[in-house]
Amino acid sequence: MPIASDDQGALQVGAGLVIDAGCDPVIVGNLAAARVFEQGGPGWRAHLTAPELRRRLGLPAVAN
Template identity: 45%
Template sequence: MIDTCNPFVSRDGEIATWAREKGAGLASAELLPGARLVRAFNAIGYTRMGAAHEQPGRIGMPIAGDDAGAIAVASRLIRDIGYEPVLVGGLAMGKYLMPGTPLAGEHTPVEIREIAARLN
């Protein structure tokens, strides 16, 4: 499962507060026990999602996950739409794929790796 959601308190209420405190990836894993889960497609705004074709492979897409098979599936999908997948760590790193966090926005794959290294 690819968790593309970002919890927003104004929209989602109490559960969003819990998810943001716990970390969105870990919260999703707790709510979906046994799911082969990765977080991806969270860090780049939907209005820019279709723009990867402008610079194929130049814009990185951070992925957070613990399941190698799920990471591989998400990585293929990310490449298919023109982004370069960048594994930033396990689901605990999923909290950094939300708007307002260091990994949010458009970054090159190298920039994503550098930011993720500082956060780990």
């Protein structure tokens, strides 16, 4: 699930909620970066795994 925020604390809380819901958070950056998952953006309704979504959005892979 893509998420974005200008507040690092809120971003971490949001990421925790996404994890608690059983999904993988994909942090895209600040609120301006959220346009990539707005309607019409490349991340809109992208039913992909987190690594696939990161690739589609041009984000770096996350080290395990």
